[in-house]
Amino acid sequence: MKKKYLFALLMVFMLWACQRSHKNQSRFEANWESLRQHPTPEWFRDAKFGIYAHWGPYSVPRFRTEWYSHWMYVNEGNPEYTSQDEIYQHHIKTYGTLDSFGYKDFIPMFTAEKFDANEWAELFERAGARFAGTVSEHADGFAMWDSQLTEWDAMDKGPKRDVMGELAQAIRQHHMKYIATYHRHWLYAWFPTWDSTTDASRPEYAGLYGPRVKPGDFVYPDSHTPDSNRYYPLADSAFNLQWLARLKEIIDRYHPDLIWFDNKMDIIGETYRKEFLSYYYNQALEHQQDVVATYKFNDLAEGTAVLDVERARMSEAKDYPWLTDDSIDWRAWCDIENPEYKSVNRLIDTFIDIISKNGCLLLNITPRADGSIPEGVRERLLKIGDWLRVNGEAVYGSRPWKIYGEGPTPVTEGHLSEENNPDNTSEDIRFTQKDGNLYVFLLDWPGEKVRIRSLGTAGNYPTQPIQTVYLLGNEQPLEWKQTKEYLEVQLPNQAGDYAYVLKLSNCL
Secondary structure, three states: OHHHHHHHHHHHHHHHHHHHHHHHOOOOOOOHHHHOOOOOOHHHHHHOEEEEEOOOHHHOOOOOOOOHHHHOOOOOOOOOOOOOOHHHHHHHHHHOOOOOOOHHHHHHHOOOOOOOHHHHHHHHHHOOOOEEEEEEEOOOOOEOOOOOOOOOEOOOOOOOOOHHHHHHHHHHHOOOEEEEEEOHHHHOOOOOOOOOOOHHHOHHHHHHHOOOOOOOOOOOEOOOOOOOOOEOOOOOHHHHHHHHHHHHHHHHHHOOOEEEEOOOHHHOOHHHHHHHHHHHHHHHHHOOOOOEEEEOOOOOOOOOOEEEEEOOOOOOOOOOOEEEEEEOEOOOOOOOOOOOEOOHHHHHHHHHHHHHOOEEEEEEEOOOOOOOOOHHHHHHHHHHHHHHHHHHHHOOOOEOOOOOEEOOOOOOOOOOOHHHOOOOOOOOEEEEEEOOEEEEEEOOOOOOEEEEHHHOOOOOOOOOOOOEEEEOOOOOOOOEEEOOOOEEEEOOOOOOOOOEEEEEEOOO
């Protein structure tokens, strides 16, 4: 009884301290200096792994890419025409001309009849995710929530359900943080609203297709691509206001723990970007909630939110937390006819490399238009979850060690660079640390023994005397010896198919 009483007192004190810390935090002003005072919450650094889904009307055609909504309109009459009009030709052949069947006509076909938010959330939890959600609005202008700001939303059209509301509730019931991703800034000049030969030019559809903007009429360069000849318009004040209003509606209705942004957000006026951050952070203060916002490139000021890299990694560890967003499919972000899913081994090795360098992974999956999750996706998520149930103590709540690892396989940095990174080998090793323990990830099975050169007594990164070495999932201590050049560990019979983790107990 005494232990229970002391535990209850401790819980009350922690709750009081948490409330006090939020109350003592001054409100954030809409300037970069103030916004830099917002800390990255520990839950994010501890969580490591999140899942989200590209899912919307663009899932209906299942052809090539989630950018179908854009490329279906690109032909010889479009300034972006490059003679690569495969999607346009496919659309005309399959659905008809763009004045008779435009993107809006996919929305009634996006019925989501098999969508079960609880089933999704249960799968995400079994996969080991600690935060999850879906795209709230892609570049296509279709809102996946019950919006009061537009009729082009999932409650009024298509599924006729509050997709985000259902997922937010289910994800939180399954003990995960809820996230929303936001891509609306891409809508500006996404559709050919100037082209009278398409349905995108009709005023009655402006709420979906966006304002009348013609690419090529502006001289704002794509700052994210060196020497690019592509140009983007800066959004006008009306679009800026709508962009901000929808974000505020998402915050007020669903209180996401993390809001993720696609790149090109710098077409939105800086005033509106700062107002978003201050509104989000202040709402979180009022609700005693620790939240995260992410950004790409220079879309937000450094230190005001978490940097995200798309289909990319870092070549070295960083002294700040960061995020990778990547898709389970090499070829696309949404469901397509012929997916090329990454192997479980590749996904796990990439994840380990990321967390060893102070990053987290947000993995995109590709549900079908009806709301079902393809078996190839489900199978991979469940195998990741199985691996995490054995090795999760080296992942969740861990922090980078003095060095991220060793081995010959290089990592190329840069936007969309993941395809340039080769698979890891048995010589590639990564490290994390937690609670005085050092965890050593072997990214492939090395055989009867492994030599870890970074842990030799003459190395640049000495540890405290090693007490015991275990292989996670195996209760028996392993035999080992330490020389000036390396730590050598004798391994048991191989168990499992993916990365393996040694635990060096109480050596830090």
